[in-house]
Amino acid sequence: MEFSLGMPAAGEPTTDKLFDVIVIGSGPAGLTAALYAARAHLDVLVLTGSDIGGQVALTSEVENYPGFPEGVQGPELVQRMQEQAERFGARVELDTITAVDFQQHPFVLTGYNGNYLARAVIVATGASPRKLQVPGEAELTGRGVSYCATCDGWFFQDKEVVVVGGGDSAMEESLFLTKFARQVTVVHRRDQLRASKILQKRAFANPKIDFIWDTVVTEILGEEKVEAVRLKNVKTGEERVMPIDGVFIFIGHIPNTGIFQGQLEIDERGYLVVDRRMHTNVPGVFAAGEVADPIFRQVVTSAGMGAAAAMEAEKWLAEQKAEQEEREQERAVTA
Template structure:
């Protein structure tokens, strides 16, 4: 018979062993959103033990989006949070474990891969990075208050909600001019506000914008305030050279000053491009065998919920194939 000390030690060993098993997964997905949830639906249905470490905002950027009208299958549209909750529930239905926690460090240099969070450590045979990208913000008064209520970071997503309104676009690069040109299909007028007296965008985009009668440029200016009741009604801009402030009526303000991929966590672990986006090879594979990426974390061109979901599906199929061929070694 074991004495009390031996019994406690044995139970402790059993608990430690159980924790190791509980924290060991076939697939660990870092980040949720359309890419992460879609991938988990596929991997969990394939009977791969899957965990999503969602971060502090499960569902990603769509959790701050009011109406989504361009995601297939919802003829009357759906709110961003509702769409993400549906995806989460579908994922959990197939057995995905979801942890609302922040990843603090990763170790892709040994196997199984190690992922540390604020409260635990997870081991995984394969990893999917789906941490997305965050739009650069203006950092001014009213921006966060009116985000989703007239302030937008995606003309393709939100443009149709602003028919026959006076619209403003902030920026001077390719994205800003692409968004301004797109918005002329819906808005009464489009004013492009730029901090400098010349654009950074490619010449062909500049020519198209200058030739468009609906587009007007406001040079050497920056947005300093946004006002309204339940939605954006006016925007105050300041001339950088003279200091003069002007109030412009506006139904919508589109911020197009770039995105930042959420990849600081992975520097030194996988290959990133000069902008910080994950470099993928052969569909969704990174330079580390067993580590994959999906969604806006590598896709700086499309940045749509449906394309992120598509990349999530591709990554899941790539992961399933890789695990079956290598046994996760």
């Protein structure tokens, strides 16, 4: 593998230029990786994807990111992360990667604007909560529609909320929401839960949780914020409107790993497989944040993984450079 450092001149197009590190994704994991890599004097390009700032840019207030005792608006938090990375020289560009080639080095990433070349890649493409895909959902996300009870439960003190789903996450999050909400109504499309028995037992025993079975949410209603849901019984076809303050949707997560099929190891749930040091199965390709994390799914944990991935990328690049210099010295001696 040939290896040489060289910086594209500032302002030059970024396509067809060789970067030390390309970060795919501009959420907390990607921007933190970019900050750490840029501060290590690496030449870094961040490709934002269509969701600039990632999932947290969708939410209003973030109250559990350390350093902001009064809380911080989600978009402001990621904007600050971006500015911090740019201050140390990271370039942030709007493009979405549609294909990758990790079989050759430098790695080739293909986006709508062209090809990008990288000595090391940090994948931080996140995961998307599976959507209900009903009218009102997109419009009211962050205004009563949420995909994260840990994040948004606090805002529903003494309110009534609906939880959609019947798996472990739906039960865990319902139980968590009872700390805040007056009433949590689980709406499930079947007549029994998929969740583990222990979680079911806890949920059934909780007086704040009730269940509506065989029912789906067909519409979320409200002007400025959620005001009601339209429900439909899948067995009888009966419809009704239920007034409600919030809708929490837990019908699964979809890690954004489609473009890495056949290139990187992916587990049975679709998450990238990394070791404890954020290495994927391809040397020089690292992954951080929700794309490789089915468990914690928080800003702080994603940012932490981003920092770790960048530190490992820096170490890997230095090793490659040292090996190349050794090879060149050997060649010079034998020439």
